[in-house]
Amino acid sequence: MPEVFSLSIDEVLRSLLDDALVKGAQYGDIRYGKYRSQTVSVRDHLVESIEDDASEGVGIRVLVDGGWGFASTPDLSPDVLNATLLRAIEVAKASASLRPEPVSWPDLPPQVGRFETPVKEDPFTVPIQERIEMLLATTEACLSQEGCFRATAETFCGEENRRFFSTQGCDITQKVVRLSPDLMAWGKGRDGKVRTRGYQVPPLTIGYEHIRQADLPGNGARVGREAVERANAPQGPSGKLDLVLDPAHLALTIHESIGHATELDRACGWEADFAGTSFLKTSDIDTLQYGSKWVNVQGDRTLPHGQSTLGWDDDGVPVTEFKIIEEGVFRGFSSTRDSAYLQGEEGAGRACGHADSWANTPILRIPNVWLKPTPGPQAPTKDDLVASVKRGVLIQGRGSFSIDQQRFNFQFGGDAFWEIRDGKVRGMYSDVTYRSITTQFWNACDGVAGEDDWLPHGVRNCGKGQPSQQGQQTHGASWSVFRGIQVGDAN
Amino acid sequence: MEPTDLRSSLSEALKDRSLEHLSLSLDEERLDLTRVANNGVTQHTSRHDRTLVATAWDGQKVGAASTTDLSTGGIKATILRAEDAARLAPENPETLPPMDGVGVVEGEAWDEATAHMTAQERVAIIAPSAQAAGKAGRTLAGTVSSGWEATTLVTSQGANLFHRGSRGGVSGTLTDPSGGSYRVSSESTWNLFQLNPKKLLHSLEQQIAPGSSTPQEPGEHRVLLSAGAVGSLVVWCLAMGEARGTDEGRSPFSENGFPLREDGRLLSKGVSLWTDPSHSALRTAPFDEEGHPLQKRVWVEDGYLKSLPCDRYWATQTERQSTGSSWNLGLTVQGEGSSDEELLNKVEEGMFIPRFWYIRTVEPMTMGLTGLTRDGLRQVKGGALGARLQNLRFNDSPLRILGTIVAAGKPQLVSHWGVRMWVPPLVVDGFRTTSTAPGE
Incomplete structure (x- = not known):
């Protein structure tokens, strides 16, 4: 057990839960968190910042008279922790005074255990000097390309130590390690036009081996060259075209048009004031044709190295894998322990309760939501998909993205674009956007490549909730093709 | 506590x-x-x-x-x-x-x-x-x-x-x-x-009109924007306005960015953009995270771009005064103060947009943005609010929009991304919508 989880802290926290029951709570849980992260950022030939951040505190949640209360503090002295419990109880009592129905909180057998991200090389043992040299070599490789005038690169290494106790006997220890490198280059074209190109490496829960494997320096020259090529490229086309999308790009499309749309709290109005609702209703389960037969989408907090992967969610529910879309048919929503009943689940839900730190209360967050590759040796390859396109665009990476609050209408850009004509990839375009309605888009999917093309890209900074919380999810996918999508509205 | x-x-x-x-x-x-x-x-x-x-x-x-x-x-x-x-x-x-x-x-x-x-x-x-x-x-x-x-x-x-x-x-x-x-x-x-x-x-x-919503053909429209909607557009000027990026040709305020009007103005005549930590409605900290003292600064005056936020290093390189980073914004329009009714009367045929959602950049060099309406888009005919409309996606630039102001109402306190803003509702011309979303 990590040093921070000293017996004395455990005893204090357990004693607080006993007090919560004495003071009238029907249920209570406590999350202790100790977080650390290191971020090294370089710009051109300079180190812009080296940041070593730490955060520690406790969040206490209680259910009193059927209403939720939550209070948090960074001060671990017994007096302050007791006062924090009293704040949580005061808040819960006020909540109960305006609740048409009490909170649903299904019982769960006591959960006791430990989870740790599998890590080969602890990122915090890698000397910062080594990270600096690697990043500077990367930006210098970018800037070696004529016309590339700016490059930024960064490594983020994070560690989350979480402890969870509940009045129902939960005692859970979890350690999550996050890694994400980043690289961006700016190119200036012959006519002064400026465009960027990135190298979007999947952010994962994993060790430093991931950054070594990504080989940022080895990709620097390519990224710099493509930034300039993009700045010199013609504007993209308009009209209905076929799209071949890479896994890095699809990650965001999946996130916005499937991940958020299939959050049960949104569909049931809990987020109507801010994050929005969903075009989906619970009556759409097992009936709505969300996509074509190629579209099989899993919700999955067990995915190896997924950003949302751990052992238990922040409601103490063991993580699970479940079907969201099966051969195009919508199968169900992501859910939490207190929302599961809304879609007729009998158990404690699909373990999607998550708080971004000890300071915030758990809310329903998108799990890892990933598109299954087409199985077997007959699966199409990326080249097969390109060959099937007479006139279209190949899009790599994430760019501009926007979707309405009910998740109907989205418009996406990308990081790099190439013309496809007569089954072959041609020259680059500078800018392309496409727009569709969620179900029309996924029903236009006409091929998903196989396992060899599958990559676990994802999202590092998904904002949701009031107060706003940041979420991280992995949205793996293989290259896929979509027919007749509207391109170029933003031109 | x-x-x-x-x-x-x-x-x-x-x-x-x-x-x-x-x-x-x-x-x-x-x-x-x-x-x-x-x-x-x-x-x-x-x-x-x-x-x-x-x-x-x-x-x-x-x-x-x-x-x-x-x-x-x-x-x-x-x-x-x-x-x-x-x-x-x-x-x-x-x-x-x-x-x-x-x-x-x-x-x-x-x-x-x-x-x-x-x-x-x-x-x-x-x-x-x-x-x-x-x-x-x-x-x-x-x-x-x-x-x-x-x-x-x-x-x-x-x-x-x-x-x-x-x-x-x-x-x-x-x-x-x-x-x-x-x-x-x-x-x-x-x-x-x-x-x-x-x-x-x-x-x-x-505030909610009876009946059901109808689709509106996308296109260019005269629209009445609520103060909240205006705030969620102009906040991008604060986010993207910065002297160094502008000098280096990476900003909509650069020479290769959003084109100035024939009279040299960036925005409509009479339009000013400013930050002021001591404004009675805004009242934000008088210093930034570096400890840089903050004071009222006017970025755009009478439509002309006057200056941009400038950090201390870039100030030493360009013989400017550093400004610090202020987390508030104000928009003033000459002649503002029209009542809601007077603003509606400026719209013979168009829309009332109370709220935007999910605004993101499409073309950073011109501050080209996309986003959608939500929660109460209404038709306006003959200066009166009409039927509820289905949501619309826009692709437009706040710099273009602030160059087409027809009328301005009374400034209000709004916020976006936590930035406190003092801005009026506006009637603007040629607001460019490009597709519909079936919801409201």
Whole structure:
């Protein structure tokens, strides 16, 4: 057990839960968190910042008279922790005074255990000097390309130590390690036009081996060259075209048009004031044709190295894998322990309760939501998909993205674009956007490549909730093709 | 629980430094927030958080570390981590030491009732509207927040700064069974009760038009934008306006960016954009995270671009005055102050847009943005509000939109991304929508 989880802290926290029951709570849980992260950022030939951040505190949640209360503090002295419990109880009592129905909180057998991200090389043992040299070599490789005038690169290494106790006997220890490198280059074209190109490496829960494997320096020259090529490229086309999308790009499309749309709290109005609702209703389960037969989408907090992967969610529910879309048919929503009943689940839900730190209360967050590759040796390859396109665009990476609050209408850009004509990839375009309605888009999917093309890209900074919380999810996918999508509205 | 002025102990901790310079900056907050959905409280939180950032300088080498542990040992350990990081950093010729000559600055924007509202008081603000919604077969979702924030900053160059501000907000979205919805909000203010939050929430009841929504053909329209909608567009000027990026040709304000009008103006005649931490409605901290003193600055005056936020390093390179980073924004339009009715009368055929959603850049060099309407898009005909419309996606630039102002109403306090803004509702021409979304 990590040093921070000293017996004395455990005893204090357990004693607080006993007090919560004495003071009238029907249920209570406590999350202790100790977080650390290191971020090294370089710009051109300079180190812009080296940041070593730490955060520690406790969040206490209680259910009193059927209403939720939550209070948090960074001060671990017994007096302050007791006062924090009293704040949580005061808040819960006020909540109960305006609740048409009490909170649903299904019982769960006591959960006791430990989870740790599998890590080969602890990122915090890698000397910062080594990270600096690697990043500077990367930006210098970018800037070696004529016309590339700016490059930024960064490594983020994070560690989350979480402890969870509940009045129902939960005692859970979890350690999550996050890694994400980043690289961006700016190119200036012959006519002064400026465009960027990135190298979007999947952010994962994993060790430093991931950054070594990504080989940022080895990709620097390519990224710099493509930034300039993009700045010199013609504007993209308009009209209905076929799209071949890479896994890095699809990650965001999946996130916005499937991940958020299939959050049960949104569909049931809990987020109507801010994050929005969903075009989906619970009556759409097992009936709505969300996509074509190629579209099989899993919700999955067990995915190896997924950003949302751990052992238990922040409601103490063991993580699970479940079907969201099966051969195009919508199968169900992501859910939490207190929302599961809304879609007729009998158990404690699909373990999607998550708080971004000890300071915030758990809310329903998108799990890892990933598109299954087409199985077997007959699966199409990326080249097969390109060959099937007479006139279209190949899009790599994430760019501009926007979707309405009910998740109907989205418009996406990308990081790099190439013309496809007569089954072959041609020259680059500078800018392309496409727009569709969620179900029309996924029903236009006409091929998903196989396992060899599958990559676990994802999202590092998904904002949701009031107060706003940041979420991280992995949205793996293989290259896929979509027919007749509207391109170029933003031109 | 009160904000802690730790200048004395942090100044003492400055003596522990082993490198040339050190700054210690403490941000602390208490945020109490009541969340309602489907006419009941779904989430209710009381958050106390703080972050102490130590930044150490070894000549032109700099490193930073942060902690939530304010014990003497915790602060010392954080200073050591920052100094370790600084020693590892290569020299950065753009690094400047902590600002000299700042001295002692104290400020506050404090309302006791906003800072220390109880949980039951917050519920009491929103409960009448939630209960009325339930009786009418409608659903209310919304928030009431209260609390405070405080910043303490001391540096080895003698800066000794403290600011505390109460902070509250209110929002409410009412949804009718027919699918119509409308939102009122003002989510960041130092004095919640000046907004009369109960009355604001109560006003929702009259805002949803009966019947069902109809699709509107996308195209270019004259539109009336609520102050909130205006705020969510102009905030991009603050986000993307920066002197260095502009000089280096990476900004919409660059020569290769958004084109100026024939008369040399960037925006319509009579339009000004400014920041002012002392504005009575905005009241933000009088210094930024570096301790840079903040004062009123006018970025656009009478439509002409006058200056842009400039950091200290770039100021030394370009013989400008550094400005610091202000987290507020104001938009003034000559002749503003029209009533809602007068504004509607300026729209013979068009739309009323109360709220935007999910605005993102499409073309950064022209501030080309995309986003959608939500919660109450209405047709306007003959100067009167008409039927509810299905949502529309736009692709347009705030710089173009602020160049087509037809009329402006009375400025209001709005916020977006936590930026407090003082902006009027506007009637603008040629607002470019490109597709419909079937919902509202």
